[in-house]
Amino acid sequence: MIELRGLTKRWPGADRAAVDEVTLSVPEGTSCALIGPSGSGKTTTLRMVNRLVEPSGGSLRIAGEDALKQDPVRLRRGIGYVIQEVGLFPHRSVAENVATVPRLLGWADARIKARVEEVLTLTGLDPARFAARRPHQLSGGERQRVGVARALAGDPPVLLMDEPFGAVDPVVRGRLQEEVLRLLKTLRKTVLVVTHDLEEAVRLGDAVAVLRDGRMAQHAPAAEMLARPADGFVAEFLGSDRALKRLALLPAVAARREGRAEGEALPPGASLRDALAALLARGTKAVPLADGGVATLDAVAEAGAPMSAAAAGPAGSP
Amino acid sequence: MEALAGAAGWLAANPLTFLGAVGDHLMLSLVGLGLGILVALPLGVAVAHRPRLAEAAIAGAGALRTIPSLAVLAALLPLLGVGFTPSVLALALLALPPVLVNTVTGLRGADRAALDAARGLGMGAVRRALQVELPLASPLVFAGLRIAAVQVVSAAALATFIGGGGLGDLVTQGLALLDTGRMLVGAVAIALLALATEAGFGLLERHLARRMGGA
Ligand SMILES: Nc1ncnc2c1ncn2[C@@H]1O[C@H](COP(=O)(O)OP(=O)(O)OP(=O)(O)O)[C@@H](O)[C@H]1O
Ligand SMILES: [Mg+2]
Numbered sequence: 001m002i003e004l005r006g007l008t009k010r011w012p013g014a015d016r017a018a019v020d021e022v023t024l025s026v027p028e029g030t031s032c033a034l035i036g037p038s039g040s041g042k043t044t045t046l047r048m049v050n051r052l053v054e055p056s057g058g059s060l061r062i063a064g065e066d067a068l069k070q071d072p073v074r075l076r077r078g079i080g081y082v083i084q085e086v087g088l089f090p091h092r093s094v095a096e097n098v099a100t101v102p103r104l105l106g107w108a109d110a111r112i113k114a115r116v117e118e119v120l121t122l123t124g125l126d127p128a129r130f131a132a133r134r135p136h137q138l139s140g141g142e143r144q145r146v147g148v149a150r151a152l153a154g155d156p157p158v159l160l161m162d163e164p165f166g167a168v169d170p171v172v173r174g175r176l177q178e179e180v181l182r183l184l185k186t187l188r189k190t191v192l193v194v195t196h197d198l199e200e201a202v203r204l205g206d207a208v209a210v211l212r213d214g215r216m217a218q219h220a221p222a223a224e225m226l227a228r229p230a231d232g233f234v235a236e237f238l239g240s241d242r243a244l245k246r247l248a249l250l251p252a253v254a255a256r257r258e259g260r261a262e263g264e265a266l267p268p269g270a271s272l273r274d275a276l277a278a279l280l281a282r283g284t285k286a287v288p289l290a291d292g293g294v295a296t297l298d299a300v301a302e303a304g305a306p307m308s309a310a311a312a313g314p315a316g317s318p
Numbered sequence: 319m320e321a322l323a324g325a326a327g328w329l330a331a332n333p334l335t336f337l338g339a340v341g342d343h344l345m346l347s348l349v350g351l352g353l354g355i356l357v358a359l360p361l362g363v364a365v366a367h368r369p370r371l372a373e374a375a376i377a378g379a380g381a382l383r384t385i386p387s388l389a390v391l392a393a394l395l396p397l398l399g400v401g402f403t404p405s406v407l408a409l410a411l412l413a414l415p416p417v418l419v420n421t422v423t424g425l426r427g428a429d430r431a432a433l434d435a436a437r438g439l440g441m442g443a444v445r446r447a448l449q450v451e452l453p454l455a456s457p458l459v460f461a462g463l464r465i466a467a468v469q470v471v472s473a474a475a476l477a478t479f480i481g482g483g484g485l486g487d488l489v490t491q492g493l494a495l496l497d498t499g500r501m502l503v504g505a506v507a508i509a510l511l512a513l514a515t516e517a518g519f520g521l522l523e524r525h526l527a528r529r530m531g532g533a
Pocket of ligand 1: 040
């Protein structure tokens with residue numbers, strides 16, 4: 001659980017606060033995506049949580065404890081941190097990079113070695129191939145994975161990520177997002193992730209928080225925010241196709257109707273977006289669902305409309 | 319030819335004097351260099367991330383660098399008298415600028431993201447300096463050490479003017495006694511020592527670069 005209450009940062013000499021009384025809580029085991037235009041204070045907010053930036057006001061609690069009263073160096077060892085530039089230590093091997101926090105925590109060598117292999121495997125890197133390499137011998141995507149592995153190595157309950165997949169191409173990026181998302185869910189980490197990419201925010205965040213000029217514009221589950229932006233700024237930020245984006249977050253079964261249809265059934269766990277895509281691609285009026293019944297064009301439109309019953313209980317909301 | 323024969327003759331007749339001078343020269347250089355490093359390196363680490371102080375340090379080092387070595391020696395004479403100590407101090411002053419400037423530049427140029435990550439992962443200031451900052455800055459720091467070492471080895475030849483001893487003694491004595499052989503032995507030995515220092519540090523530097531993996 002991460003709780004920010006009225007957290008404020010005023011940089012010396014700045015005429016307005018970079019982060020202005022931001023209140024936000026991320027419940028245990030969920031993720032929150034911080035999003036907003038450039039300069040809106042996302043990085044500053046994130047870095048106040050591990051106290052790389054000292055807040056000028058407000059309070060901060062992590063796992064129920066007052067984080068502003070703790071020694072910052074100790075505090076950081078319990079918080080995973082992934083930055084956009086990755087920031088691997090170029091003079092150290094992948095294994096040594098990953099072992100950073102366990103070493104700081106004073107673990108025994110055997111335990112560190114086992115843990116390094118474990119997190120490398122978790123992040124999709126074969127220890128036999130990668131452990132001994134230097135960062136410059138890795139591709140951009142592999143480096144990002146090492147960055148995530150290093151953040152997870154000390155098994156911190158809380159993870160902070162600042163544009164974690166910024167440095168890789170869109171294809172690798174999508175795959176990394178999927179994998180990391182699944183990993184963080186299974187590990188039940190509490191995650192605060194900064195991004196300026198709405199797709200990424202929706203995909204990675206159970207909840208999304210939009211910042212504007214250092215203030216919280218809206219904080220809500222992704223599907224709810226896409227359905228009901230708090231104001232014109234948020235609506236514009238989410239884009240005119242927000243209703244379409246939202247379909248990806250709702251289950252196809254929300255559009256279930258009795259009946260039969262030709263063609264292959266949609267896979268279990270398919271979204272309304274998948275259903276719509278299949279309907280358009282096949283040029284039919286109905287597609288079969290995995291567990292029986294069909295999704296029809298009308299039903300998709302109805303279920304996907306912001307005021308529908310499905311919007312009140314979207315898939316995957318916290 | 320005649321001069322070379324004279325040099326060989328002097329060397330054959332006075333091997334112990336020669337070895338003694340080489341020993342003194344190395345001692346002067348090592349202690350001077352060590353002292354300089356001991357001051358410049360920590361100073362560099364301390365000021366590198368404080369922009370004002372770093373600029374002041376670099377400016378100071380630049381000023382110190384423009385003063386001729388002989389002038390530094392001469393200036394120390396009335397303060398500290400003659401002998402080993404003032405010579406070593408003068409050499410330390412000479413070693414200071416290249417080490418300080420390169421340490422500061424190296425640290426300021428070190429990979430910001432790696433430093434940021436080190437801080438974010440919970441490394442304290444000392445650990446960060448020793449395990450991340452200095453290793454990242456080490457190619458430049460090492461180049462600074464090489465420059466300082468070569469300068470100190472060369473300048474140690476001047477210690478003879480304030481009674482510091484070393485190979486410079488052979489040159490001044492040779493001049494005074496019109497003994498070309500002795501003078502030549504001193505001069506060549508100083509040059510070779512400086513070259514060897516340069517080459518030795520060059521090798522170390524390359525080894526280090528390989529260990530850093532060219533990153
Ligand atoms: N170290 C600093 N000193 C002074 N001002 C700063 C500092 N860091 C950030 N700021 C200012 O604080 C404001 C918010 O910056 P921040 O980096 O949090 O924005 P951001 O939302 O992360 O932007 P981006 O999407 O471009 O990364 C900006 O106006 C920035 O200029
Ligand atoms: Mg930022």
